[in-house]
Amino acid sequence: MVTTFMVLNLFIGIIVDAIATVKEQDNTxxxxxxxxxxxxxxxxxxxxxxxxxxxxxxxRTTIEASQKRSE
Structure with a gap:
């Protein structure tokens, strides 16, 4: 019975860790x-x-060119 709870707790931990990793990547x-x-x-x-x-x-270039032409 204790072993069953340990295995179940392990799977839940893996799932929670995977969800946290996905959220962290999404935030990044x-x-x-x-x-x-x-x-x-x-x-x-x-x-x-x-x-x-x-x-x-x-x-400026246009003005200077116009002034040079008029000189």
Whole structure:
């Protein structure tokens, strides 16, 4: 009888451990997805800043070229 309870307890322990492992992996995956979204958002912001800087350089270049032509 005691052996039966020990074996049953062992199986329950294995099942509980497997469930805990799956939950831990799921939480890790979610954290990774969240950080990936943050990375993508940061990259988009950086691209927007670079686009603005590029537009400014193009405007300066156009203005300078116009001034040289008029001279």
């Amino acid at each position: 995956d979610r954290r990774h997805q969240f950080s990936s979204k943050q990375d993508i958002d940061q990259i988009r912001q950086d691209i927007a800043i670079l686009q603005g800087q590029l537009d400014q350089l193009l405007q």
